[in-house]
Amino acid sequence: MRSIVRGLETNPAVRTPIYLDHHATTPCDSRVVEAMLPYFSRDFGNAASRTHVFGWRAEAAVALAREQIAAGIGARVPEEIIFTSGATESLNLALKGAAELREKNRDRIVVATTEHRAVLDAAEALAASGITLSRVGVDSEGRIDLDRLRRTVDARTLAVAVMAANNEIGVLAPVAEIGAICREQGALFVCDAAQAAGKVALDVEAAQVDLCALSAHKLYGPKGIGALYVRSRPKVRLAAQIHGGGHERGLRSGTLAVPLVVGFGRALEICLEALPSETTRLRELRDRLLDRLVRELDAVSLNGSSTERLAGNLNVSFEGVDAAALLVALPDVALSSGSACSSAEPHPSHVLTALGLAPERIRSALRIGIGRTNTEAEIDFVAEALVAAVRRLRAG
Numbered sequence: 001m002r003s004i005v006r007g008l009e010t011n012p013a014v015r016t017p018i019y020l021d022h023h024a025t026t027p028c029d030s031r032v033v034e035a036m037l038p039y040f041s042r043d044f045g046n047a048a049s050r051t052h053v054f055g056w057r058a059e060a061a062v063a064l065a066r067e068q069i070a071a072g073i074g075a076r077v078p079e080e081i082i083f084t085s086g087a088t089e090s091l092n093l094a095l096k097g098a099a100e101l102r103e104k105n106r107d108r109i110v111v112a113t114t115e116h117r118a119v120l121d122a123a124e125a126l127a128a129s130g131i132t133l134s135r136v137g138v139d140s141e142g143r144i145d146l147d148r149l150r151r152t153v154d155a156r157t158l159a160v161a162v163m164a165a166n167n168e169i170g171v172l173a174p175v176a177e178i179g180a181i182c183r184e185q186g187a188l189f190v191c192d193a194a195q196a197a198g199k200v201a202l203d204v205e206a207a208q209v210d211l212c213a214l215s216a217h218k219l220y221g222p223k224g225i226g227a228l229y230v231r232s233r234p235k236v237r238l239a240a241q242i243h244g245g246g247h248e249r250g251l252r253s254g255t256l257a258v259p260l261v262v263g264f265g266r267a268l269e270i271c272l273e274a275l276p277s278e279t280t281r282l283r284e285l286r287d288r289l290l291d292r293l294v295r296e297l298d299a300v301s302l303n304g305s306s307t308e309r310l311a312g313n314l315n316v317s318f319e320g321v322d323a324a325a326l327l328v329a330l331p332d333v334a335l336s337s338g339s340a341c342s343s344a345e346p347h348p349s350h351v352l353t354a355l356g357l358a359p360e361r362i363r364s365a366l367r368i369g370i371g372r373t374n375t376e377a378e379i380d381f382v383a384e385a386l387v388a389a390v391r392r393l394r395a396g
């Protein structure tokens with residue numbers, strides 16, 4: 001694992017490869033792993049077992065995690081948290097579950113053009129059941145057009161899906177304004193908070209969010225667990241998409257993954273304990289990296305708003321440089337071009353396309369996700385490596 005890059009200043013504080021892809025996933029925090037461990041072995045019970053102490057212990061652990069997550073997003077009561085396998089499942093449950101029980105005259109779902117594929121694909125899948133899809137665009141900085149949204153959401157709108165923070169460009173949405181627009185028309189506000197939870201303050205009550213999707217592995221928890229917040233007052237009615245035993249208030253059957261649930265709760269709690277200081281630290285690291293790139297290279301552009309943005313996110317285009325070639329030239333840095341979530345598809349990023357960027361600029365875009373384990377020494381190492389690689393590629 002240890003290698004010092006040829007031709008670069010050696011820094012013993014830096015171990016490679018350096019992970020800068022925290023929007024794709026995050027490492028599970030060691031404190032989270034520690035919290036989970038007993039629930040794999042000693043406290044292995046099924047949280048649905050009512051007749052013995054093994055079940056009671058598991059149930060108590062799940063109850064605590066539910067409270068941690070409810071408190072972490074400003075839910076009124078823990079019962080509003082439904083555990084799922086991740087944000088993708090949560091968004092499918094939200095959109096398909098709401099569509100199945102819709103009033104006859106509410107047949108439209110409104111999405112932002114920069115939503116995650118989990119929202120776009122689930123909404124498109126509903127076209128077969130008579131739902132029409134309306135897309136609301138963003139400006140050149142990735143901010144949703146609120147006037148357009150206001151004009152689009154009406155009495156026929158079943159749900160509006162807008163993410164709290166974008167997974168490619170880190171742009172934050174004005175969730176309270178969107179919540180107010182939805183409430184006024186009686187439409188459900190479905191908020192994908194997979195990137196926002198644990199990174200920015202979230203308050204589903206204050207923002208009038210009706211359904212909120214979360215994912216543990218984006219916030220230093222384990223993979224394979226997520227949640228859907230389902231508002232209880234006024235009550236949001238959803239049809240279950242997985243049947244079999246009536247777990248999770250009948251909305252998501254199946255034996256709960258108790259260790260993962262425990263880890264999820266602890267992970268969000270840890271994020272929130274350190275939120276202000278970690279936000280400042282990440283912002284400083286990010287600005288340090290961007291300042292250096294802009295200072296030492298020509299024709300570097302930031303994609304997405306510079307202010308309404310996650311602290312750890314950069315999305316940068318290097319004119320004249322192919323991002324794929326740049327990644328090859330940087331074997332010691334784990335980064336992503338465009339979006340890892342859509343790297344299965346060869347198309348240019350739908351998010352950067354929605355910003356109206358030229359194809360050339362999209363092809364030269366890197367997504368940099370700075371996170372909890374990154375240090376200043378790592379950022380300096382990456383800045384140096386990036387500058388050198390861009391110069392080399394531009395020189396032909």
Ligand SMILES: *Cc1c(COP(=O)(O)O)cnc(C)c1O
Nearest residue numbers: 086087088116118167194195215
């Ligand atoms: C990662 C991600 C998802 C999908 O979450 P999973 O838990 O991996 O299914 C959805 N939306 C956004 C914004 C994401 O970043």
